[in-house]
Amino acid sequence: xxxxxxxxxxxxxxxxxxxxxxxxxxxxxxxxxITLCDELSFExxxxxxxxxxxxxxxxxxxxxxxxxxLVLRAAMALDAALSDPRPLGxxxxxxxxxxxxxxxxxxxxxxxxxxxxxxxxxxxxxAALKLxxxxxGYSPSSSPLQAIGARIGSDVPLVLAESPVIMRGRxxxxxxxxxxxxxxxVVVMPQIHCSTAAVYAAFDALPPPPERPRAxxxxxxxxxxxxLMPLGFNDLQEAAFRVAPPxxxxxxxxxxxxxxxxxxxGSALFTLVSNRPRAEEIAAEVRTCTAARCEVxxxxxxxx
Numbered sequence: 001x002x003x004x005x006x007x008x009x010x011x012x013x014x015x016x017x018x019x020x021x022x023x024x025x026x027x028x029x030x031x032x033x034i035t036l037c038d039e040l041s042f043e044x045x046x047x048x049x050x051x052x053x054x055x056x057x058x059x060x061x062x063x064x065x066x067x068x069x070l071v072l073r074a075a076m077a078l079d080a081a082l083s084d085p086r087p088l089g090x091x092x093x094x095x096x097x098x099x100x101x102x103x104x105x106x107x108x109x110x111x112x113x114x115x116x117x118x119x120x121x122x123x124x125x126x127a128a129l130k131l132x133x134x135x136x137g138y139s140p141s142s143s144p145l146q147a148i149g150a151r152i153g154s155d156v157p158l159v160l161a162e163s164p165v166i167m168r169g170r171x172x173x174x175x176x177x178x179x180x181x182x183x184x185x186v187v188v189m190p191q192i193h194c195s196t197a198a199v200y201a202a203f204d205a206l207p208p209p210p211e212r213p214r215a216x217x218x219x220x221x222x223x224x225x226x227x228l229m230p231l232g233f234n235d236l237q238e239a240a241f242r243v244a245p246p247x248x249x250x251x252x253x254x255x256x257x258x259x260x261x262x263x264x265x266g267s268a269l270f271t272l273v274s275n276r277p278r279a280e281e282i283a284a285e286v287r288t289c290t291a292a293r294c295e296v297x298x299x300x301x302x303x304x
Contacts, residue, residue, distance in 0.1 A: 031158050115195070
């Protein structure tokens with residue numbers, strides 16, 4: 001059964017602009033995938049006109065497995081794109097020996113908590129797109145899958161890049177890059193769900209954030225991963241703390257061990273460390289003072 005890992009992501013920087021007329025905000029973010037991963041499998045089957053084309057099972061009972069799940073939304077979006085009678089040109093090169101119709105069952109094993117700002121749902125959707133493209137023998141370039149992914153969720157294109165990226169726009173503008181420093185993240189995941197819509201609404205009610213350096217400039221100024229923590233920022237952090245006050249308390253508590261910061265719209269908090277022994281030491285200290293889940297994950301990045 002074809003299976004892919006679905007890595008979580010961390011926003012090492014996140015600059016948020018004013019609300020646009022279309023309701024979105026212009027963003028710029030340095031985003032890095034990490035080894036905290038879900039796992040998505042796909043079992044193909046013959047299409048049945050009396051049954052749904054795609055179904056989903058998940059080992060986390062809190063995750064919906066209906067058409068609202070990004071895995072099924074991604075599957076249906078790619079199926080619609082491949083069924084479009086207009087020529088796809090160089091976007092997809094199909095193997096004529098493979099089936100022309102998509103149908104099957106997804107199985108999702110969750111390790112990335114929902115509502116944590118770690119991009120788990122988007123990563124699941126990206127994996128679904130890749131699994132289905134492989135299944136029908138298409139060899140897609142990155143651009144068409146990213147275009148489809150952008151219609152599903154703002155974080156899907158950056159996950160499809162499979163590398164650190166600088167993300168701009170509402171998430172659809174992706175520039176892959178290499179990190180100059182290898183290392184680890186200590187990720188703290190409290191049982192607090194942060195609604196992205198609520199956090200952005202709180203952000204809009206706050207005074208505008210200060211002018212931020214470009215993500216590439218912050219990266220260039222860091223001589224180590226530890227240097228990136230004071231150089232990094234997240235314009236949604238204060239808004240998330242207002243939406244979920246216990247998150248502010250946890251953040252304050254964690255500062256005694258290392259400089260932690262929010263990722264995405266929360267609720268996960270992280271710090272960066274160059275070596276695993278120090279990362280494990282910080283994680284052990286965190287576990288002594290909080291019931292929040294805490295894990296050490298490696299940054300996924302080709303070296304310069």
